[in-house]
Amino acid sequence: MLMTPSDKAAKLYYGPSSFRVLRPGSHVLCAVTGEAIPLPELRYWSAERQEAYASCEIATRRLLGVE
Template sequence: MNRIELPRAFGEARIQYLDGDYKVLSQGSYVRCAVTGLQIPIDELKYWNVEFQEAYVDASASLERHRQRQR
């Protein structure tokens, strides 16, 4: 069975963010951006912070969170 044939899980996933990878703790089809609250489909997840265990919808959101933490 390949990725296309796998049944899709619905709802929000729980993820453990690792360096350059992540581990799915609880199946779901998306995670939420820590800055915008937008849903990020799991297969489009590219930006996260390992230390704070947060996902970001794009590089701008990641930079915004970094700036917030610098204040």
């Protein structure tokens, strides 16, 4: 089965208030859970760590070091 670019994980550059797509794809993976996050639903990330999070709770735990 061939994967289309839209089925692959995107590579993003995370800024403080927005992100930039470096490699197209349909989703990114949560840095903590590994869960696929569709790009239109991506709301939580760390510009400092350059990683995405599936929810605000996961982002908060990660940033507080409580994983």
